[in-house]
């Protein structure tokens with residue numbers, strides 16, 4: 001999917017920014033993966049140091065979709081690694097935004113997916129399957145709802161209630 005420029009989108013959508021229908025995530029993310037610019041409809045997950053739901057979700061077709069994982073900002077393990085990055089690429093996901101850590105950075109960086117995370121951590125997460133799907137989350141100071149639109153590029157990340165025109 002063609003991505004619009006986030007800076008231009010902010011300049012041309014002042015009314016949406018003012019109303020809150022368009023939000024800018026706080027700039028807390030590192031950029032990983034081959035795709036520096038990506039966009040799509042949002043699938044939300046809320047987990048804590050447990051990535052079973054992450055794998056389950058990435059096993060579904062991802063074309064035109066971005067997975068937003070609210071991992072509570074944990075700095076104690078990784079929610080996505082090289083295998084899940086490869087899975088995301090194979091299933092056609094546009095991107096993954098992790099409020100938490102990833103690992104296998106060199107493998108992740110070779111994947112044709114856009115990936116944002118707070119940091120890397122070498123330890124894997126728990127595998128208990130605890131978490132919630134498709135619920136509103138607050139990531140990087142921003143309310144993000146399942147089904148909203150996400151636009152990411154080198155400048156930052158936007159979330160919009162409706163699809164933005166390029």
Ligand SMILES: O=C([O-])CC(=O)C(=O)O
Nearest residue numbers: 080081082083084124125
């Ligand atoms: O399986 C995990 O916990 C994450 C991981 O290392 C991978 O995706 O390769």
